[in-house]
Amino acid sequence: MSQQSSTPTYELLYWPTIPGRGEYIRLILEATQTPYTDIGNASSTGGKEVMAALSSDKTHDEHGNPPAFAPPMLRIKNAGPNGAPLLIYQTPSILSYLGGKLGVAGDGSDAEKHWVLSHALTALDLSNEAHDTHHPVAVMQYYEDQKEEALKKSKDFRESRITKFFGFFERVLKGNEEKGKGKYLVGDKLSYADTTLWQVVDGLKFAFPKELAARETDFPLLMGTFYPALKDMDSIKAYLGSDRRLQYSNGLFRHYPELDRQ
């Protein structure tokens, strides 16, 4: 699916139909109204194209890019050596690349650039821990085969990890309140750390609705200012209302009622 019919510079390669970690990339492209093609969802053969880019037996692709371990990947036209397409992977590597190109990595200073990266990495740590609540033992096995461990993992995640991470981000927002007004983690404008944290909070609201509702007022800046403000930003609001925003299902953020607060 793409925002326009001409061929955009940026191509997202991610599994079709689920938001997953691809969503961290989509959100910053959408927030900045940057045209892109979501290869996995753009056609019925998109999934195969994503798979082909991951082909495990190659040492390089036809343009000289080294192999990518896992999606999301970003392909950028003419950005590689000798004008070849550049292929990069790892969510934070892609975000950091786009952050610099799209002006959403702070004010251009080294300080803000690295604060943005650090906060985005911390939000992605929380995202990884959320994934581990339903797959605490083996990534490639079914949830049903690790349910007992998932119950224990989720209890600890809900009671100590969500609170620790949310408490941390509340403190960051508070420390930056003069410039960021509770809406931005760094400085006085949107960065990819904000969109990444927003997506983690939104995913957790889907996965653990009771837990998040119970904790809503414990983090007034994060839940009362930051979360609704980003959701209400014109570009993000338009995106969230479009069919490009995929529904949560059996991906990174999953809703199993038994793992939520009882």
Ligand SMILES: N[C@@H](CCC(=O)N[C@@H](CS)C(=O)NCC(=O)O)C(=O)O
């Ligand atoms: N740290 C990587 C994790 C990538 C990852 O786990 N991707 C998932 C989809 S969201 C996948 O398909 N992984 C395959 C695997 O790990 O074997 C990132 O943030 O990009």
